[in-house]
Amino acid sequence: MTVNPTHTALWPAPHASGAVAATVHVPGSKSVTNRALVLAALAAEPGWLRRPLRSRDTLLMAAALRAMDVGIEEGVGPDGSGEAWRVIPSGLRGPATVDVGNAGTVMRFLPPVAALADGPIRFDGDPRSYERPLHGVIDALRALGARIDDDGRGALPLTVHGAGAVEGGQVEIDASSSSQFVSALLLSGARFNQGVEVRHVGSALPSMPHIRMTVDMLRACGAQVDTPEAGGEPNVWRVAPGALLGRDLTVEPDLSNAQPFLAAALITGGRVTVPDWPARTTQPGDALRRIFTEMGGSCELTEQGLTFTGSGSVHGIDVDLSEVGELTPGIAAVAALADSPSTLRGVAHLRLHETDRLAALTKEINELGGDVTETADGLHIRPRPLHGGVFHTYDDHRMATAGAIIGLAVPGVQIENVATTAKTLPDFPELWAGMLGN
Numbered sequence: 192m193t194v195n196p197t198h199t200a201l202w203p204a205p206h207a208s209g210a211v212a213a214t215v216h217v218p219g220s221k222s223v224t225n226r227a228l229v230l231a232a233l234a235a236e237p238g239w240l241r242r243p244l245r246s247r248d249t250l251l252m253a254a255a256l257r258a259m260d261v262g263i264e265e266g267v268g269p270d271g272s273g274e275a276w277r278v279i280p281s282g283l284r285g286p287a288t289v290d291v292g293n294a295g296t297v298m299r300f301l302p303p304v305a306a307l308a309d310g311p312i313r314f315d316g317d318p319r320s321y322e323r324p325l326h327g328v329i330d331a332l333r334a335l336g337a338r339i340d341d342d343g344r345g346a347l348p349l350t351v352h353g354a355g356a357v358e359g360g361q362v363e364i365d366a367s368s369s370s371q372f373v374s375a376l377l378l379s380g381a382r383f384n385q386g387v388e389v390r391h392v393g394s395a396l397p398s399m400p401h402i403r404m405t406v407d408m409l410r411a412c413g414a415q416v417d418t419p420e421a422g423g424e425p426n427v428w429r430v431a432p433g434a435l436l437g438r439d440l441t442v443e444p445d446l447s448n449a450q451p452f453l454a455a456a457l458i459t460g461g462r463v464t465v466p467d468w469p470a471r472t473t474q475p476g477d478a479l480r481r482i483f484t485e486m487g488g489s490c491e492l493t494e495q496g497l498t499f500t501g502s503g504s505v506h507g508i509d510v511d512l513s514e515v516g517e518l519t520p521g522i523a524a525v526a527a528l529a530d531s532p533s534t535l536r537g538v539a540h541l542r543l544h545e546t547d548r549l550a551a552l553t554k555e556i557n558e559l560g561g562d563v564t565e566t567a568d569g570l571h572i573r574p575r576p577l578h579g580g581v582f583h584t585y586d587d588h589r590m591a592t593a594g595a596i597i598g599l600a601v602p603g604v605q606i607e608n609v610a611t612t613a614k615t616l617p618d619f620p621e622l623w624a625g626m627l628g629n
């Protein structure tokens with residue numbers, strides 16, 4: 192967790208003078224867009240992706256697939272509405288080079304795809320990507336028949352020597368550091384000769400909704416998937432070998448990126464509507480309806496979307512966030528402004544996210560006068576009056592949006608490198624200003 196010396200630009204976080212009242216159109220989900228791109232690239236026929244997220248993580252995914260000869264063309268969807276990507280699968284070609292940036296989805300989902308290519312695929316990325324766990328994917332692919340050269344640390348950089356096919360079969364992995372290991376193997380598994388059976392061994396698996404998202408999207412492409420939920424063995428997922436269908440998919444708004452806007456309604460006692468909020472979804476951000484309601488607001492899902500209304504009070508919360516870890520920075524920011532203490536649990540794996548999020552949140556909130564302590568698996572947050580100052584982001588998009596939430600309630604907060612929100616929400620400063628009527 193180091194302050195990035197190249198990003199010293201400071202963004203004065205807008206302070207809300209009253210209750211916000213806004214409708215905010217939130218761009219598409221990162222997790223859905225990057226899964227859809229991978230599945231479309233592996234399909235047996237072309238597909239459409241409507242309203243894809245265009246952000247650093249998804250553009251890196253698209254560039255990587257293009258480098259392996261997948262066609263991804265700009266267009267309008269088949270019914271003529273909305274902008275779309277048409278994905279034209281190909282034979283997956285190597286040699287190629289993939290820049291993963293600091294995208295967990297790119298660094299984990301693509302090595303299994305590369306193993307199906309017909310030549311070497313070199314993976315590299317931001318310095319932080321070298322520190323993020325990848326051993327589950329590397330070890331599993333080797334066990335399933337792929338050849339990979341790395342420097343022995345079980346991390347980036349590495350080269351996957353694609354051989355045109357992967358034998359597949361049964362594999363055991365410890366995915367307690369990232370659910371993305373499981374998703375990665377399942378997403379490509381239908382294209383392995385024997386399919387894949389992934390057995391998680393180790394302590395608890397985080398981010399289960401993201402694994403459900405993988406399974407749902409695979410099934411929508413015609414894959415046969417067995418899961419623990421469907422009466423299977425605990426911690427075992429199986430994907431049968433077979434061709435994947437090309438789909439016409441419209442990407443849902445990113446509900447985790449809706450978080451700062453809903454938080455704005457909560458902490459200012461205002462009202463924010465997010466159109467196109469899905470009635471049923473596997474996105475973890477849907478849990479905000481329950482979590483932010485417990486923290487003092489109320490919400491209603493109508494044809495207009497999800498409307499979240501703050502009550503004027505913000506309460507602390509004791510909550511296990513293991514299923515929805517990516518919501519932690521935004522919840523911590525709200526908790527620092529509450530009328531009672533909070534305990535956030537079940538998120539030790541956040542130490543290996545974009546930055547060590549537990550350390551970063553503790554340091555930055557405390558430097559504004561807060562009282563946050565790290566626990567073994569989360570944070571204790573005792574609200575105190577906060578003051579202005581610089582909120583560092585450590586190249587972490589969710590640190591930037593967490594700082595913006597605090598800045599709404601605390602005058603004089605300056606966010607260092609707000610541009611890091613480009614990882615998943617390049618328009619954040621404009622959307623935030625628009626919400627405030629600026």
Ligand SMILES: O=C(O)C1=C[C@@H](OP(=O)(O)O)[C@@H](O)[C@H](O)C1
Pocket residue numbers: 221222223295296368369370371374397398401516517540
């Ligand atoms: O599969 C996905 O799209 C994601 C899974 C989660 O990863 P971890 O299980 O590594 O936390 C989540 O935090 C990340 O933002 C997106």
Ligand SMILES: C=C(OP(=O)(O)O)C(=O)O
Pocket residue numbers: 293294295296517544545589615
């Ligand atoms: C953990 C996150 O991202 P990644 O996909 O890089 O793991 C996140 O977006 O909060």
